[in-house]
Amino acid sequence: MSIDHWITAVISLRQARRVVVFTGAGVSAESGIPTFRDDGGFWQTFPPEQFASWSGLREVALSRPRQLAEFLRDVIEPIARAVPNPAHLAIAQLADHVDTTVVTQNVDGLHQAAGSITVHEIHGSLLEVVQTPSGKIVQRLTREELQQISDHLDRYARGEASLISLGWQLSRVFPLGRYDQYRPNVVLFGDALTEPAWTLANAAVDACDLLLMIGTSTAVYPAALLPQQAMEAGARVITIDPQPGIGCWLEGTAADIAPRLLHDAFPPPRSDARP
Numbered sequence: 001m002s003i004d005h006w007i008t009a010v011i012s013l014r015q016a017r018r019v020v021v022f023t024g025a026g027v028s029a030e031s032g033i034p035t036f037r038d039d040g041g042f043w044q045t046f047p048p049e050q051f052a053s054w055s056g057l058r059e060v061a062l063s064r065p066r067q068l069a070e071f072l073r074d075v076i077e078p079i080a081r082a083v084p085n086p087a088h089l090a091i092a093q094l095a096d097h098v099d100t101t102v103v104t105q106n107v108d109g110l111h112q113a114a115g116s117i118t119v120h121e122i123h124g125s126l127l128e129v130v131q132t133p134s135g136k137i138v139q140r141l142t143r144e145e146l147q148q149i150s151d152h153l154d155r156y157a158r159g160e161a162s163l164i165s166l167g168w169q170l171s172r173v174f175p176l177g178r179y180d181q182y183r184p185n186v187v188l189f190g191d192a193l194t195e196p197a198w199t200l201a202n203a204a205v206d207a208c209d210l211l212l213m214i215g216t217s218t219a220v221y222p223a224a225l226l227p228q229q230a231m232e233a234g235a236r237v238i239t240i241d242p243q244p245g246i247g248c249w250l251e252g253t254a255a256d257i258a259p260r261l262l263h264d265a266f267p268p269p270r271s272d273a274r275p
């Protein structure tokens with residue numbers, strides 16, 4: 001990584017008054033959650049044309065229900081097991097030094113688990129169940145409940161349980177209702193982004209003087225517009241990603257770079273410092 005970029009990033013963070021941390025799947029990769037578009041990402045095994053929209057999922061449910069169960073298990077299981085990694089923790093600690101708003105495309109709840117307070121989940125949360133079409137949250141799931149759901153899906157996917165038994169087991173964890181009445185609070189292709197998260201995210205981006213983008217390919221709109229929007233409003237953009245990013249690019253992984261950046265921008269008091 002270029003030393004110039006590092007110095008620019010450290011100074012920018014130290015001088016910033018309002019920071020937006022804009023995250024994607026890469027920030028949770030080191031918590032064991034696969035990304036979407038990297039090698040081994042979700043969309044390699046489960047093509048987005050079939051698995052990234054409600055209509056696609058409905059078709060898979062009717063034609064290949066066990067494959068749908070495999071997909072859901074593979075999405076849910078890593079999130080059920082995940083704990084925040086050093087990047088999530090560094091982002092949470094950043095709020096001790098500067099006004100920080102997290103805008104995330106992730107549905108894993110790990111920023112809140114790490115201690116971040118102001119988090120706008122613009123693609124929703126897998127830990128919430130909503131009623132449709134109102135979008136009212138009717139239940140919050142624990143990671144233990146997600147694990148139970150994943151276990152039931154796994155048994156069905158492996159042919160060790162029937163669809164009826166799967167339905168019965170799932171109904172004990174969250175409301176199934178009639179067709180389409182309840183669903184996880186996640187945004188798929190073609191959906192509007194979650195509100196009020198999206199409106200609040202836009203306001204935070206317009207007001208920030210630094211946008212720190214971590215682990216997103218910016219392949220999905222309208223979320224991908226946020227870094228450009230920040231720049232147009234006069235903010236500086238820093239990117240942490242193994243792949244080239246916009247603005248001041250810090251090449252590397254989130255769990256490696258984010259804590260070091262925080263440390264260099266806001267060095268902890270030396271333990272041998274005299275009063």
Ligand code: OAD
Nearest residue numbers: 024025026029035036037105215216217220241243253254
């Ligand atoms: P992607 O899978 O598109 O991009 C992941 C990004 O993380 C890439 O830029 C990787 O280089 C980077 N990355 C991988 N490992 C990393 C690590 N350890 N540390 C830092 N960066 C790392 O995921 P998103 O950009 O989040 O939306 O995808 C955006 C949206 O596309 C998702 O919210 C989801 C998906 O389809 C919907 O389903 C609506």
